[in-house]
Amino acid sequence: MKFSEKKIQVLLALYERKFDGKFYEISELLGDYGIGLSYEESYQIGKDLEGDGFVKLAASYDSVSAYINGMMFLMDLKT
Secondary structure (H helix, E strand, O other): OOHHHHHHHHHHHOOOOOOOOOOOHHHHHHHHHOOOHHHHHHHHHOOOOOOHOOEEEEEEOOOOOEOOHHHHHHHHHHH
């Protein structure tokens, strides 16, 4: 799976949880779809999405979590 496809999959997974106000670990979100990620790849996905204004990011030494911020993009993507 391409890096860009993983980013979209993370956004779609976060969109499904958009109203609960929680942060979700990126590797766990993709793990639910059978996609494995290293910490570095999770961090890069999170930083890219944060830089694009789609998510808020919380990163520590062993996890990378995100909260959806850019729902308009996903609404356009789903239609």
